Amino acid sequence: MTTNRRDPQQAADLLIEVLPYIRHFAGSVMVIKYGGNALAGGDENTALAAFAQDIVMLQAVGISPVVIHGGGPQIAELLAKVGKVSEFRDGLRVTDAETLDLARMVLVGKVNSDIVGALNVHGPVAVGLSGEDANLITADLRDKDLGFVGDVTSVDPTILTRLVSQGIVPVIATIGSDAAGQAYNINADTVAGAVAAALNAEKLIFLTDVPGIRADMNNPESTLAQVSVSDLEAMVASGAASGGMIPKVEACCTAVRGGVRRAHILDGTTPHALLVELFTDGGVGTMVVDS
Numbered sequence: 001m002t003t004n005r006r007d008p009q010q011a012a013d014l015l016i017e018v019l020p021y022i023r024h025f026a027g028s029v030m031v032i033k034y035g036g037n038a039l040a041g042g043d044e045n046t047a048l049a050a051f052a053q054d055i056v057m058l059q060a061v062g063i064s065p066v067v068i069h070g071g072g073p074q075i076a077e078l079l080a081k082v083g084k085v086s087e088f089r090d091g092l093r094v095t096d097a098e099t100l101d102l103a104r105m106v107l108v109g110k111v112n113s114d115i116v117g118a119l120n121v122h123g124p125v126a127v128g129l130s131g132e133d134a135n136l137i138t139a140d141l142r143d144k145d146l147g148f149v150g151d152v153t154s155v156d157p158t159i160l161t162r163l164v165s166q167g168i169v170p171v172i173a174t175i176g177s178d179a180a181g182q183a184y185n186i187n188a189d190t191v192a193g194a195v196a197a198a199l200n201a202e203k204l205i206f207l208t209d210v211p212g213i214r215a216d217m218n219n220p221e222s223t224l225a226q227v228s229v230s231d232l233e234a235m236v237a238s239g240a241a242s243g244g245m246i247p248k249v250e251a252c253c254t255a256v257r258g259g260v261r262r263a264h265i266l267d268g269t270t271p272h273a274l275l276v277e278l279f280t281d282g283g284v285g286t287m288v289v290d291s
Contacts, residue, residue, distance in 0.1 A: 021279040026062035028202035029164060031260075033192035033251075034115065036070040037209035038268030047269065051207070052118040054274040055169060056125060064164045067126075067171045068195060070188035071111040075103050091244040095147040095185045103185045104130075107173040115171050126169040131176035132183060134159040137191060139176035139184040150176050150184025152191060155198035193251030197258030204255040205277070206248050207268025212286030213249070217242065225283070228291035229253045252288040263288040 034051060058065045072093070076086050079102060087094040095103065112128045119126035131137030136159055139150030163170045174191040177183045189206065196204035213232070215222040217240060232249050235241040241249045252263035266273050266285025277283045 017281060018279045022061045025202060025278065027064075029064045029066060029199050030058065030203045030205060031066045031068060031192055031196040031199065031201045031255075032205045032207065032274065033188055034067055034069045035188070035206065035208040035268060036072040036074055036111065038207045047271075048114060048118045049121075050271045051268070051274075052115075052121065054272055055119060056122045057275060058278075059125060059167070059169060065169055066160060066164065066195065066199065066201070067115065067169060068174060068188055068192045069107075069111055069115055069171065070174070071103075071107045074111055075099075075106045078102050078106055088243075089146060091246050092142070092146055092149055092187055093185070094145075095149050097148065100148040100183060100185055104175050104183065107175060112171055112173040119169060119171070125167070126171050127163060128171045128173070129159065130173045131186065131191065136160070136172070137174070137176035137186065137194075138178065139186055140178055141184070148182075148184050150178075150186045152176065152186060152194040153178075155194050157195070157198045160195070160199060187247045189247035189251040190254075193254040193258075193263075196255040196260045196263075201255075201260050202262070203278075204252065204260050204263040205274065206252075206263075206265045207274060208248070208265060209267065209269050210245075210265075211267040211270075211284070212265050213241070213245070213288075215240070217245070224286050226287045226289060228289055229256050230291040232288060256288055256290050 055065050055067065079086055079099065084099065108130050116126045116128040129136060135156045137152060138154045140153050142149045142151040160170050174186045174188040175183055176186050192204060212223040213227055215224055232253055236246060236249055248265060255263050264277055264285050264287050266277050270284065273284050277285050
């Protein structure tokens with residue numbers, strides 16, 4: 001008979017390293033944006049199960065997680081099946097009426113349900129929401145050339161604070177609506193930044209398929225461990241940040257400028273990267289701080 005035992009001193013050292021972070025963050029709200037690219041970056045069931053473990057772990061140590069999810073690859077897959085080609089401008093999908101209906105189907109009916117189901121394996125801990133529920137996300141047309149793509153005009157966090165106070169993890173699909181009830185597909189990064197600011201969250205965390213923000217987008221070795229909001233804004237202005245990274249960078253800036261203490265971008269395809277980033281000295285991604 002053989003046993004697999006962790007070295008006792010290594011285990012003790014890890015617990016000693018983790019404990020101060022748990023104490024510091026207990027009682028705080030953290031907004032975690034789970035990107036569709038992170039979900040699609042490996043075996044979907046395994047990736048989702050690991051993510052659910054991380055979220056339940058945060059809740060177990062006294063942190064209140066709020067999950068916002070994307071679904072870009074999943075939407076693209078369905079569009080391809082029906083013969084529609086995706087067009088992007090500055091990282092945003094051009095959305096006609098049919099694309100909007102398909103996006104709602106994927107985000108609310110598939111991705112949201114899958115995440116809620118994975119979390120509720122661990123007990124009755126999660127509830128799925130759309131931004132259309134309880135006037136959570138009010139939106140307006142971003143640009144007529146983008147079709148039914150919305151900008152967040154306001155966030156009413158009432159339903160979120162109620163759920164969090166009851167120990168429930170809200171899982172939000174990023175469809176919002178205007179005062180007339182017209183629905184809009186809203187970039188999930190943008191929603192995450194707005195929700196984090198509205199909740200005055202301790203942290204906004206993006207789980208994507210890249211290890212962080214690069215000083216040089218073409219050089220994987222240039223990933224930054226920490227960067228200021230002003231430096232990020234300069235990167236966008238200079239073109240050093242482009243494509244799908246722009247909404248994430250802008251959301252980080254919006255959130256930190258709006259009172260969120262820290263924002264993080266990390267590789268959600270790495271199992272348990274969220275826990276490593278939050279509870280260890282080294283971390284694994286890029287941390288955004290005010291300047």
